[in-house]
Amino acid sequence: xxxxxxxxxxxxxxxxxxxxxxxxxxxxxxxxxxxxxxxxxxxxxxxxxxxxxxxxxxxxxxxxxxxxxxxxxxxxxxxxxxxxxxxxxxxxxxxxxxxxxxxxxxxxxxxxxxxxxxxxxxxxxxxxxxxxxxxxxxxxxxxxxxxxxxxxxxxxxxxxxxxxxxxxxxxxxxxxxxxxxxxxxxxxxxxxxxxxxxxxxxxxxxxxxxxxxxxxxxxxxxxxxxxxxxxxxxxxxxxxxxxxxxxxxxxxxxxxxxxxxxxxxxxxxxxxxxxxxxxxxxxxxxxxxxxxxxxxxxxxxxxxxxxxxxxxxxxxxxxxxxxxxxxxxxxxxxxxxxxxxxxxxxxxxxxxxxxxxxxxxxxxxxxxxxxxxxxxxxxxxxxxxxxxxxxxxxxxxxxxxxxxxxxxxxxxxxxxxxxxxxxxxxxxxxxxxxxxxxxxxxxxxxxxxxxxxxxxxxxxxxxxxxxxxxxxxxxxxxxxxxxxxxxxxxxxxxxxxxxxxxxxxxxxxxxxxxxxxxxxxxxxxxxxxxxxxxxxxxxxxxxxxxxxxxxxxxxxxxxxxxxxxxxxxxxxxxxxxxxxxxxxxxxxxxxxxxxxxxxxxxxxxxxxxxxxxxxxxxxxxxxxxxxxxxxxxxxxxxxxxxxxxxxxxxxxxxxxxxxxxxxxxxxxxxxxxxxxxxxxxxxxxxxxxxxxxxxxxxxxxxxxxxxxxxxxxxxxxxxxxxxxxxxxxxxxxxxxxxxxxxxxxxxxxxxxxxxxxxxxxxxxxxxxxxxxxxxx
Numbered sequence: 001x002x003x004x005x006x007x008x009x010x011x012x013x014x015x016x017x018x019x020x021x022x023x024x025x026x027x028x029x030x031x032x033x034x035x036x037x038x039x040x041x042x043x044x045x046x047x048x049x050x051x052x053x054x055x056x057x058x059x060x061x062x063x064x065x066x067x068x069x070x071x072x073x074x075x076x077x078x079x080x081x082x083x084x085x086x087x088x089x090x091x092x093x094x095x096x097x098x099x100x101x102x103x104x105x106x107x108x109x110x111x112x113x114x115x116x117x118x119x120x121x122x123x124x125x126x127x128x129x130x131x132x133x134x135x136x137x138x139x140x141x142x143x144x145x146x147x148x149x150x151x152x153x154x155x156x157x158x159x160x161x162x163x164x165x166x167x168x169x170x171x172x173x174x175x176x177x178x179x180x181x182x183x184x185x186x187x188x189x190x191x192x193x194x195x196x197x198x199x200x201x202x203x204x205x206x207x208x209x210x211x212x213x214x215x216x217x218x219x220x221x222x223x224x225x226x227x228x229x230x231x232x233x234x235x236x237x238x239x240x241x242x243x244x245x246x247x248x249x250x251x252x253x254x255x256x257x258x259x260x261x262x263x264x265x266x267x268x269x270x271x272x273x274x275x276x277x278x279x280x281x282x283x284x285x286x287x288x289x290x291x292x293x294x295x296x297x298x299x300x301x302x303x304x305x306x307x308x309x310x311x312x313x314x315x316x317x318x319x320x321x322x323x324x325x326x327x328x329x330x331x332x333x334x335x336x337x338x339x340x341x342x343x344x345x346x347x348x349x350x351x352x353x354x355x356x357x358x359x360x361x362x363x364x365x366x367x368x369x370x371x372x373x374x375x376x377x378x379x380x381x382x383x384x385x386x387x388x389x390x391x392x393x394x395x396x397x398x399x400x401x402x403x404x405x406x407x408x409x410x411x412x413x414x415x416x417x418x419x420x421x422x423x424x425x426x427x428x429x430x431x432x433x434x435x436x437x438x439x440x441x442x443x444x445x446x447x448x449x450x451x452x453x454x455x456x457x458x459x460x461x462x463x464x465x466x467x468x469x470x471x472x473x474x475x476x477x478x479x480x481x482x483x484x485x486x487x488x489x490x491x492x493x494x495x496x497x498x499x500x501x502x503x504x505x506x507x508x509x510x511x512x513x514x515x516x517x518x519x520x521x522x523x524x525x526x527x528x529x530x531x532x533x534x535x536x537x538x539x540x541x542x543x544x545x546x547x548x549x550x551x552x553x554x555x556x557x558x559x560x561x562x563x564x565x566x567x568x569x570x571x572x573x574x575x576x577x578x579x580x581x582x583x584x585x586x587x588x589x590x591x592x593x594x595x596x597x598x599x600x601x602x603x604x605x606x607x608x609x610x611x612x613x614x615x616x617x618x619x620x621x622x623x624x625x626x627x628x629x630x631x632x633x634x635x636x637x638x639x640x641x642x643x644x645x646x647x648x649x650x651x652x653x654x655x656x657x658x659x660x661x662x663x664x665x666x667x668x669x670x671x672x673x674x675x676x677x678x679x680x681x682x683x684x685x686x687x688x689x690x691x692x693x694x695x696x697x698x699x700x701x702x703x704x705x706x707x708x709x710x711x712x713x714x715x716x717x718x719x720x721x722x723x724x725x726x727x728x729x730x731x732x733x734x735x736x737x738x739x740x741x742x743x744x745x746x747x748x749x750x751x752x753x754x755x756x757x758x759x760x761x762x763x764x765x766x767x768x769x770x771x772x773x774x775x776x
């Protein structure tokens with residue numbers, strides 16, 4: 001049986017050329033290009049044929065190959081046969097030359113050779129046709145080839161391609177061989193690790209869905225990766241490791257390095273967001289302004305071959321190093337490298353977001369993706385964001401301003417959309433809001449017209465003042481239109497007026513249908529895992545509509561190392577917060593004065609945090625106070641102070657913030673924490689819409705909208721205290737609701753060392769006894 005080689009793959013790899021431009025991204029819209037192709041092919045006469053499959057069997061280095069593909073058109077014009085290759089473009093046709101994209105010309109020549117060989121032709125007529133997706137006008141280049149020149153071109157092209165293909169095949173063989181032989185990198189398994197690996201392996205092998213509650217310290221990252229790799233038995237299978245946090249990516253890479261030491265040979269990639277990986281700092285790729293976009297495709301293959309030959313793990317630093325060496329865009333380089341990688345570490349959106357997912361893997365039968373989803377509790381809110389969109393009327397005003405004077409004229413179309421926005425002003429309630437179960441189709445139609453005209457403007461006008469800002473507006477509108485086309489019963493149309501600004505939102509209340517469709521249609525085994533999938537049914541309902549199996553694993557840590565004190569005689573509800581301040585400050589003083597160390601006080605909001613901080617007078621400890629909108633750099637600076645502080649340090653942070661998840665306070669970095677409140681999300685229209693929606697579906701509206709996501713924040717924050725088997729610490733939960741049966745039922749099974757204490761004397765005694773027993 002011969003190996004198959006696609007003509008298109010040969011042409012793209014060997015002859016890919018040109019700049020990285022905005023048009024490159026636009027042309028990834030396969031549907032738009034397909035419509036243009038179909039329009040042109042529909043004009044063929046009865047003696048002409050479209051989508052003609054051809055193949056040619058050849059032998060290279062004693063190996064048999066079948067080179068194959070589909071010719072766009074085999075035309076019969078006045079008795080003359082012409083091979084036609086059609087390409088869609090948004091570029092002005094006047095700017096298109098024969099060598100505009102050498103890979104397109106190469107594809108035509110390869111098809112021409114195969115057709116001529118199969119039909120014993122010494123001369124063949126060929127045509128390269130470009131069609132504008134804006135107005136369907138065309139520009140064609142008619143060519144005549146002789147069989148001898150085509151044969152030399154064909155053989156040279158195949159030889160170059162096979163040189164690279166052999167490198168890829170060797171890597172695949174090495175992967176499949178070493179996956180069989182690698183051993184688990186630790187001599188002893190932690191409690192629960194073997195059960196997790198067994199369940200994970202079976203899930204991946206049988207293409208199923210698994211939920212796993214895997215407490216901190218169980219070693220879930222290496223366990224899930226190792227067992228999933230062992231389940232791979234097909235070269236087309238790729239393993240995706242999804243995480244919302246940078247720390248999650250680091251741990252996954254460290255696990256791969258451990259397996260490398262065991263002999264694993266596999267190409268792996270860490271996908272980094274464009275905003276971080278861009279070497280030039282431009283939002284829009286412009287070859288006239290960016291040296292990494294200019295001639296990108298001319299240098300891409302050299303960079304690809306070199307990195308594949310020299311290393312196995314393509315993390316951010318490695319990709320950047322090779323991108324700088326070859327002067328190419330590091331972000332697009334990483335996307336291209338993913339073709340040749342079998343383990344891809346990425347954010348959730350690369351799989352599930354309809355505006356950012358990797359079409360090449362999740363809408364293509366060539367690959368079989370298997371998915372590991374780390375910290376899966378985060379995917380509920382993230383997935384709702386992926387299928388929601390927001391558009392401000394200011395965006396329309398801004399777009400109109402920047403595109404005034406350009407053709408086609410969009411002013412009247414934008415004015416229509418603005419008028420439709422303003423039509424909701426009289427419908428707004430006293431709080432300046434309005435919502436509907438149905439989307440506004442008239443706004444959708446108006447925005448579609450704006451996008452169509454913008455496409456032509458940006459195609460025709462390569463340089464004008466504020467072009468980049470206008471593009472930002474264009475993409476915001478385009479994102480909104482994308483979600484309009486996905487609008488479901490789980491969406492709400494929402495209008496708000498704030499500070500004289502009117503915004504419309506398509507609010508997704510439940511993305512489980514979309515996630516489940518992606519999994520069922522495009523994935524071959526998915527494992528959701530986290531330490532905080534409580535309650536399990538809630539997470540299964542909101543991620544896969546209740547489908548899947550689940551396991552809960554025991555903690556590998558000694559439960560007596562964490563002392564949990566519940567003060568359920570205090571109310572932290574909004575109306576009682578003033579009265580709670582003295583009790584909270586008293587609890588802080590007791591905790592930090594019992595033992596020198598580092599502590600964190602978690603609050604449900606910045607307002608509550610600041611109320612308490614403002615009432616602390618002459619503290620005998622250093623204070624770190626979280627500010628809103630802290631970035632990773634500031635977070636790391638704060639975290640460093642926990643490592644270098646000589647005095648007792650108390651961090652005042654918010655639940656659900658950057659300090660409540662993803663940071664490992666190992667050893668004596670954290671001696672205890674206080675959780676103020678139960679993490680209930682802010683009561684607002686959006687959350688009340690969630691409550692009403694889940695009332696109709698599960699009859700647990702308040703719990704699904706408020707209780708469960710709030711308590712998830714609590715469990716995440718509590719998890720900062722004990723991060724290794726040697727850690728010991730105190731946890732104080734302050735709220736009357738911790739005494740309710742519902743909240744007690746939500747507490748993790750490894751929370752066994754719990755005492756309910758409300759008076760200061762007994763709390764102090766309990767803490768002192770704990771530290772005395774633990775010799776600290």
